[in-house]
Amino acid sequence: MSSTKPAMRDALVAAAFQLFLERGYExxxxxxxxxxxxxxxxxxxxxxxxxxxxxxxxxxxxxTDMTAFLAASDPGCDPLERVCEAVRLVLRMYTExxxxxxxxxRLTKQVPGLRAYELSVVWRYERSFAEYLRGRLKGLHDGTxxxxxxxxxxxxxxxxxxxxWLRSDGQGDxxxxxxxxxxxxxxxxGAAGAPAADAPPEDVVVIVSRRGAPMWRVVQEIxxxxxxx
Amino acid sequence: MSSTKPAMRDALVAAAFQLFLERGYExxxxxxxxxxxxxxxxxxxxxxxxxxxxxxxxxxxxxTDMTAFLAASDPGCDPLERVCEAVRLVLRMYTExxxxxxxxxRLTKQVPGLRAYELSVVWRYERSFAEYLRGRLKGLHDGTxxxxxxxxxxxxxxxxxxxxWLRSDGQGDxxxxxxxxxxxxxxxxGAAGAPAADAPPEDVVVIVSRRGAPMWRVVQEIxxxxxxx
DNA sequence: CCGCCATATGGCACTGGGTGCAGTCCCCCA
DNA sequence: TGGGGGACTGCACCCAGTGCCATATGGCGG
Numbered sequence: 139m140s141s142t143k144p145a146m147r148d149a150l151v152a153a154a155f156q157l158f159l160e161r162g163y164e165x166x167x168x169x170x171x172x173x174x175x176x177x178x179x180x181x182x183x184x185x186x187x188x189x190x191x192x193x194x195x196x197x198x199x200x201x202t203d204m205t206a207f208l209a210a211s212d213p214g215c216d217p218l219e220r221v222c223e224a225v226r227l228v229l230r231m232y233t234e235x236x237x238x239x240x241x242x243x244r245l246t247k248q249v250p251g252l253r254a255y256e257l258s259v260v261w262r263y264e265r266s267f268a269e270y271l272r273g274r275l276k277g278l279h280d281g282t283x284x285x286x287x288x289x290x291x292x293x294x295x296x297x298x299x300x301x302x303w304l305r306s307d308g309q310g311d312x313x314x315x316x317x318x319x320x321x322x323x324x325x326x327x328g329a330a331g332a333p334a335a336d337a338p339p340e341d342v343v344v345i346v347s348r349r350g351a352p353m354w355r356v357v358q359e360i361x362x363x364x365x366x367x
Numbered sequence: 368m369s370s371t372k373p374a375m376r377d378a379l380v381a382a383a384f385q386l387f388l389e390r391g392y393e394x395x396x397x398x399x400x401x402x403x404x405x406x407x408x409x410x411x412x413x414x415x416x417x418x419x420x421x422x423x424x425x426x427x428x429x430x431t432d433m434t435a436f437l438a439a440s441d442p443g444c445d446p447l448e449r450v451c452e453a454v455r456l457v458l459r460m461y462t463e464x465x466x467x468x469x470x471x472x473r474l475t476k477q478v479p480g481l482r483a484y485e486l487s488v489v490w491r492y493e494r495s496f497a498e499y500l501r502g503r504l505k506g507l508h509d510g511t512x513x514x515x516x517x518x519x520x521x522x523x524x525x526x527x528x529x530x531x532w533l534r535s536d537g538q539g540d541x542x543x544x545x546x547x548x549x550x551x552x553x554x555x556x557g558a559a560g561a562p563a564a565d566a567p568p569e570d571v572v573v574i575v576s577r578r579g580a581p582m583w584r585v586v587q588e589i590x591x592x593x594x595x596x
Numbered sequence: 597c598c599g600c601c602a603t604a605t606g607g608c609a610c611t612g613g614g615t616g617c618a619g620t621c622c623c624c625c626a
Numbered sequence: 627t628g629g630g631g632g633a634c635t636g637c638a639c640c641c642a643g644t645g646c647c648a649t650a651t652g653g654c655g656g
Contacts, residue, residue: 146634167612178635183614254487261486283548286527287520287555294519298512319512326516326555375605396641407606412643 147185149175154192163249190255197259200231208270217274221267222320225296236308243304264293295319376414378404383421392478419484426488429460437499446503450496451549454525465537472533493522524548
């Protein structure tokens with residue numbers, strides 16, 4: 139219902155990027171774009187609330203998709219793992235059109251206004267993560283704090299891997315890079331790998347822990363204890 | 368040299384906030400502000416590059432101060448602890464003028480444009496953290512990744528505590544809240560994480576766990592056990 | 597006391613993003 | 627064939643932001 143025929147929208151995006159690439163973002167006016175696309179100026183603002191929006195034509199859809207994905211989660215699943223899954227969803231949007239993503243990256247890198255806009259987009263993703271985690275961590279000690287921090291860490295890991303991929307002109311393996319980065323976050327905030335499926339159903343584990351020790355350290359202890367057999 | 372006599376600047380900030388608070392940010396034009404302040408319109412843009420900047424009059428100074436603070440670090444100090452120290456510096460800027468900070472918070476909360484601007488400000492702080500950490504973590508495995516993730520986590524912890532303080536109209540203890548939040552991050556990323564000083568040094572925790580249970584569930588159990596006292 | 601220069605300020609016109617409104621075109625349906 | 631509604635256009639307007647020049651103001655050497 140939403141993907142029927144936005145022919146004009148696509149034409150505007152194409153015209154905009156053509157001009158942005160050949161003479162720069164700030165040197166291109168909205169009038170230039172609509173003239174090249176052969177449409178009225180008013181129509182541009184029907185499809186894009188602002189000039190900046192034409193640079194990120196599919197983020198709005200991706201964001202709603204991702205939020206819906208998190209909302210549809212199994213209540214019993216690992217929250218952190220679920221958020222990582224959502225990150226992979228977002229990454230796919232970039233890797234589907236490598237050249238487009240790289241071009242956009244070059245633009246946002248050198249136009250401060252676009253960087254600010256991208257920031258607000260990334261922030262909305264992060265908020266979506268955080269909202270989901272807040273719901274799942276509710277009741278736990280420092281639930282909202284942990285949700286916010288973990289969301290920020292996941293987003294930062296994603297961005298780190300994504301940017302290095304974009305800098306390489308989309309040559310490397312983005313999936314692998316993001317996987318590695320997420321692994322680091324998962325290690326820091328517990329909930330590492332899936333436990334062995336062939337283990338006996340019940341176990342008693344005795345742990346000697348120093349109060350206040352970092353949680354990931356405790357998890358390491360648990361894991362090495364469980365694996366010791 | 369920079370704090371000699373920006374009398375006009377202060378007058379503009381005062382006039383701007385008076386109007387913003389009584390009729391809203393978007394309903395106030397720059398002409399309204401300069402008329403109330405009794406100065407020329409051109410002078411406004413001499414002191415503030417944009418209308419949004421008048422809402423954050425001292426962030427630019429704070430950011431340079433903080434970057435200088437990090438640059439002047441002892442090369443042997445704990446990098447994470449040093450970044451936490453920098454965060455306390457930033458927090459102080461907020462707590463020095465509680466009413467001003469709370470008013471600004473109310474504005475940014477409901478004006479999307481201001482929120483976007485604040486985001487870009489926060490991002491620059493985070494980048495400053497990350498750059499410092501990158502320098503300190505250079506050579507380590509995944510140095511830049513760890514720097515980015517830790518910087519994001521620290522910023523998120525600060526924001527979480529700061530926002531809850533701002534929501535309480537500056538009533539609670541911001542320092543304590545930020546300290547607690549930073550403690551969580553320090554615990555997660557190990558290194559300097561100082562254990563709680565008032566806790567008994569050793570503890571024995573007995574956990575009955577179902578083998579194959581998701582690791583995050585186990586962590587929840589541990590934490591609720593540790594918190595139960 | 598006077599000219600001189602630097603800096604701070606004001607006025608003005610202009611560009612360009614964004615909006616409200618009214619008119620036009622076109623396609624579908626009765 | 628005659629609407630009726632949605633998509634498109636043109637136009638006038640608001641306002642943020644900029645470049646340019648004119649005007650104070652205030653020290654300083656002669």
